[in-house]
Amino acid sequence: MWASFVAMGLMVAASFLISYARSRSNGWLRGVLSFIAFLMFIPILLFMLSSLF
Numbered sequence: 001m002w003a004s005f006v007a008m009g010l011m012v013a014a015s016f017l018i019s020y021a022r023s024r025s026n027g028w029l030r031g032v033l034s035f036i037a038f039l040m041f042i043p044i045l046l047f048m049l050s051s052l053f
Contacts, residue, residue, distance in 0.1 A: 007047035014040040 014037040021033035 001051070003047045004051035007044050007051065010040055010044045010047070014044070 017033055017037040017040070021030045021037065025033060
């Protein structure tokens with residue numbers, strides 16, 4: 001149960017990070033923030049799978 005809440009929290013954080021990167025930053029900072037948000041989906045996937053099984 002806790003793993004699903006952690007996964008949802010990470011999804012919210014990644015969503016806010018990508019929204020911030022798209023609206024307020026430009027150049028290389030936008031790319032770095034988008035890449036960090038993309039990398040956050042690896043633990044999201046792991047927590048999601050651990051909550052299913």
